[in-house]
Amino acid sequence: MNVFLDILSWISNNIFGQAVFLIAIIVLLGHLVQRSSFSKTFTGIIKSTMGFLIISAGAGLISSASAMFGDMYTIIFGMTPDSVQAVYGAAYSSPIGAILAAADALIDVWGKWVPVIMTCGFLINLTIAGTTRIKYIYLTGHLMYWTSFVTLGVALTAFPQVEAWMIVVIISVAMGLYWTLQPAIMGKMTKDVMGVDNLGFGHTSSSGGFLGYWFGAMLTKTSKGKTFKDAEQINLPKSLSWLRDNTAVTAIVMIFLMLLGSIIIAIMALVNKTGDASILVQNAFEGMYGFENVNIIVASLIVAIQFTAGIAIVLYGVKLFIGEIIPAFKGISTKVVPNAKAALDCPIIFTKAPNAVILGFLGGFVTAMLWMVVLGFGIGYVFLPSMIVIFFNCGAAGVFGNKSGGWVGALVAGAITSTIVALGQWVMFASGWGLGTINESMKWAADNDMFVIMLPIYFIFMLFKLAIGGNIMAAIGLGVIGAIGLLFMISLYLSTYSNKFNKIFKISQPIKVERVKKIKVKQTLGANQGEKVKIDNQITTESENKQE
Amino acid sequence: MKKILAVCGVGQGTSLLLKMNIEEELKKLGFEADVDNTSISMVVSETPDYIVTNSEFAKQLVNHPSQIIIVENYFDNNEIAVALEKIFK
Numbered sequence: 001m002n003v004f005l006d007i008l009s010w011i012s013n014n015i016f017g018q019a020v021f022l023i024a025i026i027v028l029l030g031h032l033v034q035r036s037s038f039s040k041t042f043t044g045i046i047k048s049t050m051g052f053l054i055i056s057a058g059a060g061l062i063s064s065a066s067a068m069f070g071d072m073y074t075i076i077f078g079m080t081p082d083s084v085q086a087v088y089g090a091a092y093s094s095p096i097g098a099i100l101a102a103a104d105a106l107i108d109v110w111g112k113w114v115p116v117i118m119t120c121g122f123l124i125n126l127t128i129a130g131t132t133r134i135k136y137i138y139l140t141g142h143l144m145y146w147t148s149f150v151t152l153g154v155a156l157t158a159f160p161q162v163e164a165w166m167i168v169v170i171i172s173v174a175m176g177l178y179w180t181l182q183p184a185i186m187g188k189m190t191k192d193v194m195g196v197d198n199l200g201f202g203h204t205s206s207s208g209g210f211l212g213y214w215f216g217a218m219l220t221k222t223s224k225g226k227t228f229k230d231a232e233q234i235n236l237p238k239s240l241s242w243l244r245d246n247t248a249v250t251a252i253v254m255i256f257l258m259l260l261g262s263i264i265i266a267i268m269a270l271v272n273k274t275g276d277a278s279i280l281v282q283n284a285f286e287g288m289y290g291f292e293n294v295n296i297i298v299a300s301l302i303v304a305i306q307f308t309a310g311i312a313i314v315l316y317g318v319k320l321f322i323g324e325i326i327p328a329f330k331g332i333s334t335k336v337v338p339n340a341k342a343a344l345d346c347p348i349i350f351t352k353a354p355n356a357v358i359l360g361f362l363g364g365f366v367t368a369m370l371w372m373v374v375l376g377f378g379i380g381y382v383f384l385p386s387m388i389v390i391f392f393n394c395g396a397a398g399v400f401g402n403k404s405g406g407w408v409g410a411l412v413a414g415a416i417t418s419t420i421v422a423l424g425q426w427v428m429f430a431s432g433w434g435l436g437t438i439n440e441s442m443k444w445a446a447d448n449d450m451f452v453i454m455l456p457i458y459f460i461f462m463l464f465k466l467a468i469g470g471n472i473m474a475a476i477g478l479g480v481i482g483a484i485g486l487l488f489m490i491s492l493y494l495s496t497y498s499n500k501f502n503k504i505f506k507i508s509q510p511i512k513v514e515r516v517k518k519i520k521v522k523q524t525l526g527a528n529q530g531e532k533v534k535i536d537n538q539i540t541t542e543s544e545n546k547q548e
Numbered sequence: 549m550k551k552i553l554a555v556c557g558v559g560q561g562t563s564l565l566l567k568m569n570i571e572e573e574l575k576k577l578g579f580e581a582d583v584d585n586t587s588i589s590m591v592v593s594e595t596p597d598y599i600v601t602n603s604e605f606a607k608q609l610v611n612h613p614s615q616i617i618i619v620e621n622y623f624d625n626n627e628i629a630v631a632l633e634k635i636f637k
Contacts, residue, residue, distance in 0.1 A: 143561070
C-alpha cells in the first residue's frame with residue numbers, strides 16, 4: 001500500500017508538478033481531438049513546452065532591464081530606490097536578484113496552472129456559447145495567456161497562502177465569463193466598425209475602445225452637426241508605416257528613455273558627488289546591471305536593447321506555446337458550436353481604418369509621456385510605457401473613436417486608453433495592492449481590461465484571506481463593495497443592449513461621412529499599386545426605438 | 549515541401565489565425581505546404597518560399613528574396629483561397 005502511495009506522490013511531483021508535462025498533456029489532448037499525425041503531435045508537444053521555458057528566460061532579461069529603468073527614474077523623480085540604500089562603494093543589496101526570484105517563482109511554481117486555466121476558461125466560454133444567445137468564442141490566444149497570468153499574480157498577492165485548486169477554479173470562471181462577455185459588450189461597436197456581424201472583437205483593449213467610442217459619439221452629438229473628418233480622409237505621411245513594426249518602436253522609445261535617464265543621472269552625479277545618483281553610477285560601473293567597468297550611459301543603451309530583446313524572446317515563447325493550443329480550441333469550437341462567432345485580435349479592425357490606428361497610437365503615446373512626468377513628479381511612481389500595449393490598445397481604441405467621432409475621436413480614444421493603462425499600472429503595482437508576485441516582468445504586459453478584471457479578482461481573494469483569518473466584518477464590508485462593483489459592470493453590459501441608456505445620454509449613431517477607400521490590386525511582387533475607388537457614402541441612421 | 553510564413557506585426561495572434569486559415573484553404577485546394585507564423589521583424593532573417601502578409605507589411609519587404617503573397621483581410625478565407633490558387637496552380 002505504501003509503495004502505491006509512494007508511486008502516486010512520485011507521479012504528482014514529477015509529472016503533474018512540472019509545467020512542461022502539464023502543457024504536454026493539454027497539447028496532446030488537443031492534437032488527439034484534431035486527429036493530427038504522430039509527427040505533428042510530437043513536434044507540437046516539443047514546441048509548446050520549449051515555448052514555456054523560453055518565456056521564463058525572456059522574463060529574466062526584462063526584469064533586470066526594467067530594474068535599471070526604474071532605479072534611474074526613481075532618483076530623477078526625487079526618491080531613493082532600494083538599490084542605492086547601501087553606502088557608497090560598499091556592497092549593495094541588488095534588488096534584481098529578488099525580482100528575478102519572484103518572477104521565476106511565479107513562472108516556475110504557478111505558471112504551470114496557466115494552460116490549465118486557459119483550457120478550463122475556454123471550456124466555460126464554449127459552454128456559454130453553446131447554450132445561450134451570446135455566441136462568441138474567444139480566440140486571441142496570447143491574451144488568454146497574459147490575462148490568466150496577470151490575474152494569477154493578483155490572486156497570489158491578495159492571498160499568499162492560496163491553494164492551487166482555488167486559483168484554478170476562481171480564475172477559470174472569471175476568465176470564461178470575461179472571454180464570453182467582452183466580445184458581446186463590444187458587439188454593436190464592432191459591427192459598426194466592421195460593417196458585418198460575423199466576427200467578434202476579442203482584445204483586452206476593449207474598455208478603452210468602449211469609452212473612446214462613447215466619447216466620439218458625444219463629440220459628434222455636441223458639435224451640432226459639424227462632424228470631424230474621418231481619419232481615413234486625412235493624408236498621413238507614408239513614412240509613419242514603420243510604426244507597425246513593434247520591435248523597432250519599443251527599441252527606439254526604450255533607448256530614448258534610458259539614455260535620457262542615464263544622462264540626467266550622470267549630470268546629477270557630477271553636481272552632487274555623494275548623492276543617490278553617484279551611488280547608482282558607481283553601482284552600475286561595478287556591474288549591478290550586468291556590465292562591469294562600463295559607464296552608466298553606455299550600460300543604459302545596452303540595457304534598453306536588452307529589454308527589447310527580452311520582450312522579443314517572451315513573445316517568441318508565447319507564440320510557440322499558443323500556436324499549439326489555439327488551433328485545437330478552434331477545431332473543438334467549430335465542431336461543438338458551428339454557428340459561433342470567433343472573437344479575434346485587434347488587427348481585424350485595423351484593416352478598416354489604418355490611419356485611425358496611427359492617430360490612436362500618437363494620442364496614446366503623447367498621453368503616456370505626460371503621465372510618466374505627472375506620476376513621476378507628482379507621486380514618485382515610475383510609469384513604464386509599454387509600447388506594445390500603447391500601440392495595439394490605443395490603435396484599436398482609435399478605430400472605435402474614429403468611427404463615432406472622426407480624427408479627434410481617434411486621438412482622444414488613444415489618450416483615454418493610455419490614461420487607463422497609466423493609472424491602472426500605478427494602482428495595481430504601486431499603491432500597496434501591487435502585483436508584488438510578478439513585479440517588473442509583467443508590467444509591460446498588463447493592459448486595460450486586465451486592470452479592470454484585477455479588481456474583482458483581488459477582492460475575491462482578499463475576502464478569502466479575511467474570512468480564513470477570522471476577520472468577518474472586514475470580509476462583509478469588502479463583499480458589499482465587490483457586489484456594487486459587480487452590479488456596475490452588469491449595468492454597463494446591459495447598457496450596450498438597452499436603448500434606455502442611449503436615451504439618458506441622448507446618444508444616436510453619428511452620420512457617417514463620405515469616405516474614400518483604397519482598394520489594393522493584389523500582386524505577388526511585394527510592391528503595390530493602389531488605386532482609389534470611390535465608395536458610395538452610406539448614411540445609416542439607427543432608429544432609436546429598435547426592439548431590444 | 550514548400551514553406552509558407554504568415555506575417556503580422558508581432559507574430560502572435562493575427563498571424564496565427566492567418567496561418568490556420570491558410571492551412572484550412574490549402575487542405576480544401578488539395579495542396580501540401582509547411583505553414584508557420586512569425587513577426588515582421590523576424591521574417592527579415594528567414595527565407596521561406598512564400599510570405600503571406602498584407603500590403604502594409606509588404607512595403608517593408610520590398611527586397612526580400614521570398615515570393616510575397618498579398619492578403620489584405622486575414623480573416624477572409626475566400627481572398628486567401630484566391631491568392632493561394634494563383635500561386636499553386
